[in-house]
Amino acid sequence: xxxxxxxxxxxxxxxxxxxxxDVKVIIxxxxxxxxxxxxxxxxxxxxxxxxxxxxxxxRKRFHYQPKEISDRDCIIITMSDERxxxxxxxxxxxxxxxxxxxxxxxxxxxEEASASFIEGEFLMDETPCYVLxxxxxxxxxxxxxxxxxYRKDM
Numbered sequence: 001x002x003x004x005x006x007x008x009x010x011x012x013x014x015x016x017x018x019x020x021x022d023v024k025v026i027i028x029x030x031x032x033x034x035x036x037x038x039x040x041x042x043x044x045x046x047x048x049x050x051x052x053x054x055x056x057x058x059r060k061r062f063h064y065q066p067k068e069i070s071d072r073d074c075i076i077i078t079m080s081d082e083r084x085x086x087x088x089x090x091x092x093x094x095x096x097x098x099x100x101x102x103x104x105x106x107x108x109x110x111e112e113a114s115a116s117f118i119e120g121e122f123l124m125d126e127t128p129c130y131v132l133x134x135x136x137x138x139x140x141x142x143x144x145x146x147x148x149x150y151r152k153d154m
Contacts (some may be wrong), residue, residue, distance in 0.1 A: 001070055003097040003098060003099050004019055004020075004021075004094060004097065004098060004100070005019070005020040005095050005096070005097050006018065006020065006096050006097075006098060006128065006131065007019075007020060007026075007076070007092060007094075007095050008022050008092070008093045008094050008095060008096060008124070009074070009076065009089040009090070009091060009092045009093060010089065010090045010091055011058045011059055011062060011089050011090055012057065012062070012064035012065060012090065013063060014037055014064075014130070015091075015093075015124055015127065015128070015129040016058075016089070016129065016130050016131075016132055017096070017122075017129050017130070017131050017132070018076065018078060018087075018131070018132055018133045018134060019131070020095065022078050022079065022090055022134045023076055023077075023078060024077040024078060024084060025049075025077045026074050026075070026076050026077070026092055027046075027048060027074065027075050027077065027086075028071070028073075028074065028075075029031060029058065029070075029074055029075050029117045030046055030069070030072035030075075030084075031044075032045055032046055032055040032086075032088075033043030033045050033046070035054075038054070041056055041060035041061040042054055042056055042057070042061055043055060043057050043060075043088075044120070045062060046075060046086055048077055048084065048086070051084060053084045053085065053086045054085055054086065054087065055075060055085075055086040055087075055088050056065055056085060056087050056088065056137055056138065058088055058089050058137075059088075059135055060092075061137060069088070072090065072091045073088060073089065073091060074088075074089055074091055074092050075087065075088050075089075076089060078134040078145055079134065080134055080137075080138050081135070085134070085137075085138060087132075087134075087137065096124065098122055102122050103119075103120040103121070104120055104121050104122060104124055104148060105120055105137055106118040106119060106120050106121065106130075108139065113145075116136055117132055117133055117136040117137045118130045118131065118132060118133070119128070119131045119132065119133045134137055
C-alpha cells in the first residue's frame, strides 16, 4: 500500500493531523463573525472564496484552555457533508507521510470516554499525534445548526 500524507497542526501544545485529501486550504486565522444560536465551540463564521464558512475552535471543541487568536493561528478549511468548515488551530507545523500500518487505533477507554472524532494515532518524535476525522469533529446534533447556515446563505 502507498503512504498517505498528513498535515500536522497543534492545539494547546498537542499534535493533531488530517489527511491531505481532507484539507481544502489553510488561511491565516481571523476573528469569526458571531452567529446567534451556534454551539460554544463554533464562535462564528469567516468568508473564504466568497463563501461563508463556520469555524470550529478546536481548543473549545476539545475542552482545552481557550485563548485569543494570534498571528500564528490558522484556519484549516476542510469539508463536512460536502460543505466547507474551518478548524481553528494554534498553527500548522508541516506534514508527514505514513504507511497504513503506522497508524494505531484511536484511544478508547470506554464508551463514555472514547474520542469519536479521532480516527487513529501515530508517534511523532515519541509523542502521540492524533488523526482527526473532519466529518466527526462537528457533533452530530450540531450538524443541523450548520445546515441552517447554508440554507440562509444560498
